[in-house]
Amino acid sequence: MRSAIVIGGGISGLAAAWELRKHADVTVLESAPRVGGQLRSVYVAGVPVDVGAEVLTAEQPEALALARDVGLADALREPADAALCIWSDGALRPLPARQVRGIPAEPAALTGTGLLSDDGINRLSQEEALPAHGLEGDVPVAEYLAGRIGREAVDRLVDPLLGARGGGLADRLSLRAALPRLAAVARRGGSVVREVRATLSTAPSPATAAYGVDGGLGRLPQAVATASGARVLTETRAHEVRRTPAGRWRVLATTGDGPLVMETDAVICALPAGPAAALLRPHAPVAEAGLAGVRHAGTAVVTLAFARATMPRRPPEGNGYVVPPIERRATREVTFLSNKWRHVDDAEPGLFLLRASLGHIGEEHRLAVPDRHLIRSAVVELRLAVGALGEPVAARVTRWENALPQFDVGHGERIDTIRAALKALPGLDVCGAAYAGMDVASCVASGRAAALRVVAGAAY
Numbered sequence: 001m002r003s004a005i006v007i008g009g010g011i012s013g014l015a016a017a018w019e020l021r022k023h024a025d026v027t028v029l030e031s032a033p034r035v036g037g038q039l040r041s042v043y044v045a046g047v048p049v050d051v052g053a054e055v056l057t058a059e060q061p062e063a064l065a066l067a068r069d070v071g072l073a074d075a076l077r078e079p080a081d082a083a084l085c086i087w088s089d090g091a092l093r094p095l096p097a098r099q100v101r102g103i104p105a106e107p108a109a110l111t112g113t114g115l116l117s118d119d120g121i122n123r124l125s126q127e128e129a130l131p132a133h134g135l136e137g138d139v140p141v142a143e144y145l146a147g148r149i150g151r152e153a154v155d156r157l158v159d160p161l162l163g164a165r166g167g168g169l170a171d172r173l174s175l176r177a178a179l180p181r182l183a184a185v186a187r188r189g190g191s192v193v194r195e196v197r198a199t200l201s202t203a204p205s206p207a208t209a210a211y212g213v214d215g216g217l218g219r220l221p222q223a224v225a226t227a228s229g230a231r232v233l234t235e236t237r238a239h240e241v242r243r244t245p246a247g248r249w250r251v252l253a254t255t256g257d258g259p260l261v262m263e264t265d266a267v268i269c270a271l272p273a274g275p276a277a278a279l280l281r282p283h284a285p286v287a288e289a290g291l292a293g294v295r296h297a298g299t300a301v302v303t304l305a306f307a308r309a310t311m312p313r314r315p316p317e318g319n320g321y322v323v324p325p326i327e328r329r330a331t332r333e334v335t336f337l338s339n340k341w342r343h344v345d346d347a348e349p350g351l352f353l354l355r356a357s358l359g360h361i362g363e364e365h366r367l368a369v370p371d372r373h374l375i376r377s378a379v380v381e382l383r384l385a386v387g388a389l390g391e392p393v394a395a396r397v398t399r400w401e402n403a404l405p406q407f408d409v410g411h412g413e414r415i416d417t418i419r420a421a422l423k424a425l426p427g428l429d430v431c432g433a434a435y436a437g438m439d440v441a442s443c444v445a446s447g448r449a450a451a452l453r454v455v456a457g458a459a460y
């Protein structure tokens, strides 16, 4: 293999380009004016902050390893604070530190928090004693968990934590695809609470479970692009992939200067499911159909800066809070950037920066309003949650439409079908957030795996 084209310059495509660098001349085609996709840093009130992904988890080290490989080791930062609250029943209520996806390791730790009713806590406390039934097949997260820990715990603890990670509502989410460790527990008929304790006994402490980047995680894509040595063509949208009679691939794209046609040995589509489906349509209709069935949710990130001097009360404490969808608020999650990241606070100590993510999964229609309305909703709800805050000195809205793939029940089978269809097309492969995990680490792993497959001449 002498040459390869990667379509899509998000972190998945750039990770593929990085892996391919030793084997081929690589060209990355990116439709936007910059690489990075959902990794993006901007200046708000003079401070560089992320308006897309902002943390790399230590649970999955692939992205951290890549950041170190491309020269960002010195910029990796641990959060200064780890405490998280849930905005529930009109108040911010601290989530017990020992929890996984909202499920506490010790249900008694919920007593007095106001997060669950007494009945809800009792129900959770009895989970370990429930009879074990091995679960066959895939079910929605809510269906399985409600049977173990109770519906109230699902609605008030699990759903907001899943939503904060863009995972969607427990009612539709696939247990197998979204929570594979719990799916394994379900298969062998074990206890969920016991599994949470087992996970925490091997996991890094909450304060070191994630890393940000000084200057923004948005620095990572450009660092990977540069280190890969790939030729990166921005403002270049691929619209067709054709097979040549000689078994090579031809990519047709549009640039600011007109059409572009390139021939290559291998093509990796590192795109969200919709655009990937469109490119695969002529070659693998089954794969196209599978991809077209992956739902994507949207969100809007409202980043706000407040002058500390105008904040009448002391600033809110902790990392921020998540909001259960059942509360019917516009806000899904709030991160107190100035508390979470020392580098943000040091950059402008007179300001308090935060970001509010708006739009619960399935309620994207509520985002179809002008930016100023989203800013107003964010500020009004912030005041209800944390008290008086003054007026923001800077505000920025970033909209992410169709950005968050939803791993609905049956997602695993859907991906198996896509894999099987692509086997017949050596040199054509796919990677990205829609396949085996939407966190940055999974995207990096997905991009590198696709690169290794095309190098080995084996599609999926």
Ligand SMILES: Cc1cc2nc3c(=O)[nH]c(=O)nc-3n(C[C@H](O)[C@H](O)[C@H](O)COP(=O)(O)OP(=O)(O)OC[C@H]3O[C@@H](n4cnc5c(N)ncnc54)[C@H](O)[C@@H]3O)c2cc1C
Pocket (backbone or CB within 6 Å): 007, 008, 009, 010, 011, 012, 013, 029, 030, 031, 032, 035, 036, 037, 038, 039, 051, 052, 053, 054, 055, 056, 057, 166, 236, 237, 238, 239, 270, 271, 272, 275, 299, 301, 400, 403, 404, 431, 432, 433, 434, 438, 439, 440, 441, 443
């Ligand atoms: C608000 C938000 C917060 C998040 N927070 C976190 C977090 O803290 N931690 C975490 O691990 N994950 C987080 N995520 C998820 C993570 O950022 C994404 O899943 C990941 O960045 C997706 O990368 P990707 O390369 O697969 O896709 P994308 O980033 O979507 O990249 C795809 C690229 O393809 C380009 N493109 C599309 N069509 C074409 C075409 N026809 N031709 C050429 N180019 C094309 C697009 O412009 C885009 O740049 C967050 C996501 C969002 C939206």
